[in-house]
Amino acid sequence: MAYDAALEGYEKFEFTDGPYTRPVYRKGSGPAVIVIHEIPGLHPLVVRFADHVAEAGMTVFCPSLFGTPGKPVSRGYAMTSMLGAICIRREFHVWSTRSSSPIVEWLRALARSAHAECGGKGVGAVGMCFTGGFALAMMTEPSVVAPVLSQPSMPIAAGSRRRAAGLDASPREIACARQRFEAEDLTMLALRYRSDVLVPDARFATLKREFGHRVETIELSDEDAAPADIPPHSVLTLHLKPDGPSKAAEMRVIDFFRERTGA
Numbered sequence: 001m002a003y004d005a006a007l008e009g010y011e012k013f014e015f016t017d018g019p020y021t022r023p024v025y026r027k028g029s030g031p032a033v034i035v036i037h038e039i040p041g042l043h044p045l046v047v048r049f050a051d052h053v054a055e056a057g058m059t060v061f062c063p064s065l066f067g068t069p070g071k072p073v074s075r076g077y078a079m080t081s082m083l084g085a086i087c088i089r090r091e092f093h094v095w096s097t098r099s100s101s102p103i104v105e106w107l108r109a110l111a112r113s114a115h116a117e118c119g120g121k122g123v124g125a126v127g128m129c130f131t132g133g134f135a136l137a138m139m140t141e142p143s144v145v146a147p148v149l150s151q152p153s154m155p156i157a158a159g160s161r162r163r164a165a166g167l168d169a170s171p172r173e174i175a176c177a178r179q180r181f182e183a184e185d186l187t188m189l190a191l192r193y194r195s196d197v198l199v200p201d202a203r204f205a206t207l208k209r210e211f212g213h214r215v216e217t218i219e220l221s222d223e224d225a226a227p228a229d230i231p232p233h234s235v236l237t238l239h240l241k242p243d244g245p246s247k248a249a250e251m252r253v254i255d256f257f258r259e260r261t262g263a
Helices: 044-055 073-085 103-118 134-140 169-183 200-215 246-261
Strands: 010-016 020-028 032-036 059-063 123-128 146-152 188-191 215-220
Touching: 010 103, 020 044, 020 103, 020 169, 032 044, 032 103, 032 246, 044 059, 044 246, 059 103, 103 123, 103 134, 123 134, 123 246, 134 146, 134 169, 146 246, 169 200, 188 200, 200 215, 215 246
Parallel strands: 032 059, 032 123, 123 146, 146 188, 188 215
Antiparallel strands: 010 020, 020 059
8 A cells, every 4th residue: 555645745765875775755945854753654643743844944854764654653553663673673773772773874874965955054853762862873973953852762671770771872972962062052852751661760860960951851741642542652743732732842842943953
């Protein structure tokens, strides 16, 4: 079945760096923002968020890292996609507390290319869930100036206090981000639902300890979430309400991108 309708108005191209080639969907004009989708893939609600970013005066680049672009979310699709990413795909590290995933290097190259094409002060990047920590690890690329971590769920926390407190980035990447935040007067955003077992309190405590006032955290309550088939988790997609605190969180992310990229 084709799911092209969800990506109507987007230009598709293939981007290659190192061993990886992935499709990327591009829309809008102005400085670049890379929207890195969550499990199970580049589904219509991720595209809806990208549409909102483009409408705010930026060029969105939506890479498809796994799953079927445009395919709606379902429990079966999410499970299949998650198991494939965890068990089969070598470009993702889901257990490590001291390294980022190999695909992050490809994302850095995409950011570099997007900045050269679109200009502005730099590039924004948002990761979600499985990819939530990627935006932090991308900070070793100088063009990335606006990282957003939405429900960062890796490394998988279950059964390990160390992983629960871990960030999906290496010590070198964390140190680089910290240095850049101070030297360039940058900040990042981190978002989650407080009840979300996939994003433990300890992980946000680590973010606050490592980055202090350079990280702005937005932590939502369950009543702020739109109804969905899963408990409150996906801040910018499944659980986004048309108004209230979750909508305010989305608007803060978009304003953050505009401020930092110069849109």
